[in-house]
Structure formats: structure tokens, C-alpha cells
Amino acid sequence: MAIPTLPRDGARTQVPLMPPIIPLKVTYDASIDATTEITLQSGTTLVEITALSQPICVRWGTSDASVATDGYSFIVPAGSTTQRPLPPSITAINFISQTAGAVLSLSEY
Numbered sequence: 536m537a538i539p540t541l542p543r544d545g546a547r548t549q550v551p552l553m554p555p556i557i558p559l560k561v562t563y564d565a566s567i568d569a570t571t572e573i574t575l576q577s578g579t580t581l582v583e584i585t586a587l588s589q590p591i592c593v594r595w596g597t598s599d600a601s602v603a604t605d606g607y608s609f610i611v612p613a614g615s616t617t618q619r620p621l622p623p624s625i626t627a628i629n630f631i632s633q634t635a636g637a638v639l640s641l642s643e644y
Contacts, residue, residue, distance in 0.1 A: 544620035545620070545622060545623065546623070550581070550620050558583075558642040558643055558644050559576040559578060559579055559643045559644060560576045560579075560642075560643045561640070561641070561642050561643075562639075562640070562641040562642075562643075563638075563639070563640050563641075564630075564638070564639045564641075565636070565638045565639075566635070566636065567591060567630050567631075567632045567635075567636070567637035567638070567639050568632060568635040568636070568637075569631065569632070569635070570629050570630070570631050571629070571630045571631075571639075572597065572627050572628070572629050572630075573627060573628055573630065573641060574597075574626060574627045575621070575625070575626055575627060575628065575643055576643050579621055579643040579644065580620065580621050580644065581618060581619070581620055581621060581643075581644040582618070582619055582621060582628065582641060582642065582643055582644070583616060583617070583618045583640075583641070583642040583644070584611050584616065584617055584618075584619070584639065584640070584641055585611070585615070585616040585639070585640040585641075586611040586612065586613050586614070586615060586637065586638075586639060587613075587614070587637075587638035587639065587640060588613060588636070588637055588638040589613045589632060589633065589634065589637045589638075590610055590611065590612050590613050590632075590633070590637075591610070591611050591630050591631065591632055591637050591639055592607035592609075592610050592630070592631040592632070593607060593608050593609050593610070593611060593628060593629070593630060593631075594606070594607045594608050594628070594629040594631065595608045595622055595625050595628060595629075596625060596627065596628075596629065597626060597627040597629075607631060628641075
């Protein structure tokens with residue numbers, strides 16, 4: 536039987552299963568629309584994203600994005616939370632919803 540190990544990010548560094556207790560910043564946005572960009576705090580290495588009202592597509596990076604033309608990095612299903620290590624050189628995240636008014640919670644660690 537294999538011994539379980541912690542997940543690893545793109546740089547092969549182990550990522551803890553629980554984030555630090557105090558986030559660098561918490562953002563609650565009840566007006567996610569076609570695309571909403573959030574600039575991350577300096578020092579952010581892990582994000583916790585919760586889609587409260589409807590699915591939200593997430594695209595790493597600073598350029599405005601649309602699912603139809605640019606695609607997305609991953610989807611957070613409605614009513615769920617995901618934790619993701621931040622890819623290198625990323626300073627912002629674009630959140631895209633199918634209809635206006637999606638509710639999002641973003642914690643930066």
C-alpha cells in the first residue's frame with residue numbers, strides 16, 4: 536500500500552491541505568458578470584474560491600477574458616469551494632459567469 540503524500544504545485548512544492556488560518560485578504564463579490572478581474576495581494580500563493588449562487592469560470596491572468604473566445608482555466612461549481620496554488624507570475628484572476636449576479640468569495644493566502 537502506497538503512503539499518501541501532500542499534493543504538489545507546478546514547481547513540485549508540497550501544498551498543505553489546509554490554508555493558513557489568517558488570509559491576506561478576503562473578497563466577497565455579489566456582482567460577478569461577463570468578466571470580473573480581481574488583482575491579488577503581493578505574497579499570495581494559494582487562493583480559496585467559493586461559488587455561492589451559480590457556477591463560475593476562472594481564468595488565471597490579467598487580460599479580460601470571455602469563455603466563448605478565450606476559454607477558462609477551471610470551473611467552480613455552484614455551492615462549492617476549491618483551493619488552488621497560484622501559478623507563477625500570476626497577479627490577477629478573471630472570474631466569468633454565464634449570467635450577471637453570480638456571488639463569489641475569494642480568500643488569498
